[in-house]
Amino acid sequence: MQVYRGKIVTSILAVVILLTLVLSGCGNGNTNAGNTGKTDNEGGTNSQAGNDNTGEKPAEKVTIEFWAQKFEDTTDAWFKKWTDEFNKTHDNIQVKLQIVPGDAWAQKLKAAQAAGKAPDLMTMSYSGIAPAAKIGQIKPLNDLMDPAVFDDLYENIKEFVTVGDQFYAYPKLVEPSAVLYYRKDLFEAAGLDPEKPPVTWTELIEYGKKLTQKGVFGLSTAQTAPDLGWSSWGLQYNAAGHLPVTDDWSKADVMNDGYKELLNYYKTLYQDGIIPKQQLAGYADATPFGEGKLAMTISGSWSIGLFRNDFKDMLDKIGVAPMPSIDGDPTKPTATLGGWTLVVDGKSKQPEAAAKYIEYLLAGDPGIMIDFFKTSQFSKFSPRKSVDEAMAQDPAASSDEWRRLIAEKVIPFAQAEPNYPWDISIAFATAIESAMKGEDVDKALAKAEKTINDFIAKQSLAGTNPK
């Protein structure tokens, strides 16, 4: 009986606690949802209240919420290290860093925005800046930061973070989206010259066939629409000279030979069994190559960091080359320059303090950024002239051959990421995937054309390109 009563008490307690939790969560959500539907001001008061609660201890100290997307462990550690350092040296600002996994990022951020609790400061990729700026989700930084820090940026990268005449983000790094990695030892075993990696798509296919054996696939690249959506941008520039919409976003532009060849390239790779029928890991993750399951892989420059940190005994077998071009012309783009920036939320109550942190971390002492590029094994590149100049003095950086190859042969020809809505990228990527899975190339392209045009019409997209 005693035990029985204990159980009842416990369960009643549990129900009460649960109810309280649920109700309190709802109370917040409800008021906030009400606010977001109305005016910005009301939403603002709400988040103000939130801030007062968190920063109530010392009178003047402001607390900045900072969400960083989860990258390599070394990057996370770098963020932690320098955030601690910032907090130590800035008495009146406390930055609270939270590392958020990539697959939870979008929904977590949306939920926080809906509740009026978005972080003051967050990481954002280049392609997200223009759309976010358009709806006021991020603040312009011109008045928040010293204008001199923007002069330090390379001209082309300055453009990546500019919308209209305002800077909406400060860049941390650039990294080309496509580089070819190959196994020199397997090249030799297959009778290929390990010093002569393929330079055309035809060669890439031919080499891939020769290198495919039991247990080792010849090549790996993106093969699902979500991966192809962004990783094929560079190759679209390579084959067609442009992306699937006209520059003013008024209509689709895919019915041409360049795009047909692009689809045929992917189709051959898949249909001839050069790439696995089901991908071993996502495009961004080159682990299967490091584990020896692939003879060649196409991935971003960031994979160099992975190989150097996690697959040290493979390093002398790995060759690095620019991604082959459709006709062998090495000056045509094969990659887009992706990368990450820091932005200040449009509703942040402490934009100056947030901007101060950006200025300290990304735009201040070049030593901080050099520390980052070192921990990422020089697999990423600086958007700032002064950092590159300082790095040139660093023996480890200047003698790194892979770094030089990418800096000289890939980055100068790489293009910026597009800033149109993701729906367009995914519509075109679906065309690639359906061609791979056996759909006729012309039909696949016609379908993509229709989907993109429908999307443009529904969203009244024509003429809204902010750049």
Added chain:
Amino acid sequence: MKKKTRLDNVTAFTMLIPIVVLLTIFVVIPFIYALYVSFYDWSFYQDSEFVGWSNFSNVLSDPLFMMSIETGLKFALFVVPAQMILAFFFAHVIRGMGTKLSGFIKTSIYIPTIISGIIASIIFVFIYDYNAGLANVIVNMFGVENQAWLADAKTALGSIAIPAVWLGFGITSLIMLAGLLDIPESYYEAADLEGAGSWTKMVYITIPLMKNVVLYLLIVGFTGAIQQFELPLVMTGGGPLNETTTPNLYIFNHFRNDLLVGHSIASALLLFVVLGSISAIIFKVLNSEKAVDG
């Protein structure tokens, strides 16, 4: 006498208050609010703009939305019948067992129910791995070459239906078992006296008396399966070629990627209409009745 009824009513209404309050907070208000905002283009950073029916017409004219509803239905047709039949036979087997053994079996088949869908998805992603997954090891034994279970449009939906059956099968069996044990033993005894065989007993006693349980399981199963979300999210990301994009994943993708939220809300409301209609059809076809045994 009259006074007593009124007192009873007061007690009844008092006891109903908590659930009515909770329903109002969690269901009625959000629902009305969702209806209201579905007519606006809105984001969390801008003023909303009234757009009339355009969110709804955009969703309805989106072939992907229609395809996702179809995918949801197909998925439910894969999952629910398989689950029900398996559960029905399993419940029968358990009923015939001794107490100790049946307790053990009941616990073991219930385990998948308490495993999170995400964990199950990850386990099954390993099983379907192209290079060294268990599924391919098994088909290799029969001389079949490696299959791209999750990347082939023909097998993807079926492949994610299997973990769904596995996850839901335990609770379905237990509910079926409860339904079976609820049928009075005397009916079977009477049937035995009349010389009915086990097949006849099944068709004329067990199945008709299980109708309400089956109705419940069908509706819960169908609406649950159509709303399946985490399995395709983790295992296939909705691919290949959107073959496994269930309605909820479609809504989720829009919620995640769109700058404006109206489209997601309109599609969620339309999904509500679809689910409501399916439940209504099942009710109509099966015609729920009060149990006759009393």
